[in-house]
Amino acid sequence: METRFFDLNQLPCDEDFDLNQLPCGEDIDTMIIQEIDEAQGDIPLFIHSHSTNSVVLDMGRDDEARYRYWDLSFEQVDESDDDNHQQEGGDDFDENYAQTQQHINSTHTHDSGGARRRRLVLTDDQRLKVYQAVLEKSHGGKLKKKMTTEVSNIFSVPIRTVQRIWKLGRSNGGDVKSKKKKRCGHPKLQVDISRLMEIPLRKRTTLLSLSEALGVSHTVLYRLIKEGLIRRHSSTLKPYLKDDQKRARLQFCLSMLDQTSMPNEPKFVGMYNVVHIDEKWFYLTKKNEKYYLHSTEADPLRTCQSKNYIGKVMFLVAMARPRYDSDGNETFSGKIGVFPLITKEPAIRRSRNREAGTLVTKPIPSVTREVIRNFLIEKVVPAIKATWPIEDMGSTIFIQQDNARTHIDPNDPEFRRVASQDGFDIRLMCQPANSPDLNILDLGFFSAIQSLQQKKRSDTVDELIGAVENSFMDFVAESLYMKFSVYGACFT
Structure with a gap:
């Protein structure tokens, strides 16, 4: 076998350089290419021509193209050299090949596609x-x-x-x-995890801040998270409950117990006669939206007059628990109604969109107790009477509301007069203070119909009202029934 040397300075080492055109005859088993440089010194590059069919060029520089890889296909190499290697005494080649293999394994070798390639062990x-x-x-x-x-x-x-x-x-x-050895490489860095609990929570909001507090790199923290020694936690603000509020919450939950199941197997009542009401703002659009675009698609442009004053409408929503018969067929969807708090006013001036005097839909600027009373009497109570199941007409119906200042008193005389007409017994009740989870609307229904509403484009107040009403009607009763199951878990 012959080992031949080439001067790298005399080779066109660029992107189109084809090493297959080097003079690799049958008598050449290893080529050593050297770069003659006084500053760098002679840098040997071992190229095996007929087994690995690949070449690694260590350019000896700190640029991005320090390591270059080519696939070789030498047609003139005798394949019998591989099997006769032990018989023909290729000790020199073994030494060169071992050095080359050691150099390759000490770096992050990649194939021509850029994927990392690990040596088989x-x-x-x-x-x-x-x-x-x-x-x-x-x-x-x-x-x-x-x-x-x-x-x-x-x-x-x-x-x-x-x-x-x-x-x-x-x-x-x-x-x-x-x-x-069985355990190779750098010894595992030992970190005292007990120090983590001594670090203030404000310094544990990101891995970077936590790594600075512990004095370790963030990669060590990644490993500890993977091992389960550190866990992520999302903390949300909860309503603050005073002692009297806690007692009121407990009494409210106890009032929902079925007295016939006491004391052996206590169960909660079905709460089929409770109507949950609450208000919520719905907006024309959001400040930030996330879209998935094609790689060649232009970024969408969204504009408005002022992002701090995006058009919005408040809705009053009334919901009850859905009902099914013994065969699983829906007999009552539980949807009482969704009522926008708006007014119709004639346009004062003429514009390109309408003539003067045209009725324009505008949100009620100030929602007061009188406004809520009118909506309960004129909207909610008639809707309950129109949609309530006939077989349950004689039972008492409770309208559950929160403790907002604009809500009317449960003993409001004007409401009691209207609610007791037409053979109905409709009463108002208030849920415990600072307990939004005890209202099915705040528990998950509002967020569900809001996600449906945001999938529909709304440019005007009328379009927003239509989108919310359609989302309210499109919400399936099965999902609402599941939310009532979650609602029942809040009592335990």
Whole structure:
């Protein structure tokens, strides 16, 4: 075998440089390319021409193209050299190849597509099986042509791995165990996790701030999170409850117990006769929206007069628990109604969109107690009477509201007069203070119909009202029934 040297300074080492055109004849097993540089010194580059079919060029510089990789296909190389390597005494090549392999494995090697490629590591049992397979095919300790190739195909390992194991076994009397220790690399950094609880919460909001407080890198924290020693937690603000409010909440939950199930198997009542009401603002658009676009699609442009004054409308929503018969068919959807708090006023001036005097929909600027009373008497109560199941006409119906200042007193005489007409017994009740989870609307219904409303484009107040009303009607009763199951869990 011959080892030939080339001067890298005399080679066109650019992106179109084809190493396949180098003079690689049958007598060349290893090419060593050197860069003659007084500052850098001679940098050897080992290129194996007929087994790995790849080349690594260490340019010896700190630029992005320090390591270059090419696939080689030398047609003039005699493939028999691989199998006759042990017989022809390629010790020089083994030394060069070992240095090359060590240099490649010490860096992050990649294939031509940029994907990371790791060196195959065999266990001691696998190495022994490879050695025994080569030993069975050998004749008097010598290998014939294509033997290492056959073993390489059987175990799906590189040819050079098979040859290296064979050479190691021949020199060590059949001992082919790996020389690597069981635990290699840098020792694992030990971190005192108990110090984490001593760090203030304000310094534990990000991994960067936590790493600074602990004095470790953020990659160590990633490992600790993966091991389960550190966990992420999202903290949300909860309403503050005073002692008397806690007692009122407890009494409210106890009042929902079914007295017939006491004391052996206490259960909560079905709460089918409770109508939940509450108000919510719905907006024409949001300040920030997230879209998924095509790679060539232009970014959408969203504008408004002022992002601090986006058009909005307040809605009063009334909901009850859905009902089903014994066969699972829906008999009552529980949807009482959604009522926008708006007024119709004639336009004072003429514009390009309307003539003067045209009725314009405007949100009620100030929602007072009188406004809520009028909506309860003129909107909510008639809707309950129109949609309530006939078989439950004689039972008492409770309208549950929160403790907002604009809500009327449960004993309001004008409301009691209207609610007791037409054979109905409709009463007002207030939920415990600072307990929004005890209202089905705040518990999840508002966010559900809001997500449906935001999928519809609304440019005007009338379009927003239509979108909210359609979202209210499109919400399926099965999902509402599941939310009542979650509502019942809030009592325990």
